[in-house]
Amino acid sequence: MQSLLDSIEVSTSFFISLGAPGLLAVAFLEFFMLPIPPDLVLVPLAVANPEFALLYAAIATAGSVAAGLAGYTIGKKGGRPALDSRFTGKRIQQVESYFDRSGFATIAIGAFAPIPEGYEILSIASGVFDLDIRSYLLASVLGRGGRYFLEALLAVMLGEAARSLTEVEIYSIVGVVTLVVLVAYLLRNWWLPDLSASPPR
Template sequence: MINYLQTKTKELIDSPKLYAVLFISSFLESIIVPIPLETMLIPLMQARRKKMWLLAFWATVGCILGAIVGYSLGYFLFEKFTEQIASWFSDPQQLEQVTSQMQDKGFLYVLSIGLLPIPFQIAMLAAGAAKYSFGMFILATFIARSVRYFGLALLVLIVGNQAEALFKKYKLHTSIAITLLVVVIWLVL
């Protein structure tokens, strides 16, 4: 699947539909597709360096709109379809734990899930189900996804064509470091 995405990404580089496809991909990645957008975004940014900040912007906007849909599903449909919704993304017990933690530390919870390689759908549904503040949810989503996507643009700016290889090589190390940082922040707060 990832090889297919990389091939399609190369075809998109010169397409006039580039931003629309990126926006839709980001939207879908945030609500239903568990394939990281980075596999598409880094090669696009490397090929279109003059437009990499715009690419990061459209990826962020698509994700935020997808997050609004996920939040709305949790807010309006959670009680009616709890078991079905939970089974789409994770086991029901995990979603219930997330929902209870959302009430205590919602902002940090959304922010950390948005930064970590954990399916963001869990945070969206839990925030909606817990009736967590919509404004704070959007702010946390905006910060987390901006850090993620604009961080990739910064990586491309600094290391150029080595960005994709560097990202793949250190993805696990970076995820572990971010996870430890998030855990420390959670424990302190």
């Protein structure tokens, strides 16, 4: 286990040394099970070059969404077997129930949340369940972009202190924000008036 962690640390340092191209590569390849999250490359780059922090966030978003689009295409062309061959039946059933309620919100929140394989299964499921491609891309950009821009801004605010943040700490911050967004989404009908209701006469 320690040798694996050491290998990941060395690989992460390598991608950081490549700068923006390394970040783009990690953001794309992570979708296909590369054990290096883009977050660990994005944050050090944003700390080292705060003037480019938002650009780095945009690059990470572009790479991740491009990979997600590949997953969407796999689901679209491969159908249900594309899901069955990669994920357990229980997880597929859960995702399907989420899509039945709101495919757009499922993608947006899932793309933002730091859930292992979460964005992968949701992207493939979007193709399988025939989610509109424009809705999929918009939700992906909002979710992935929201996460990476949040991390980039956090890196700029904390400065050198952000370098010491572990993957768990970064994900904990993102997780708290995800929880707040999720609760706000679930309570939206209570907070907002029914816009479709007729005004009183």
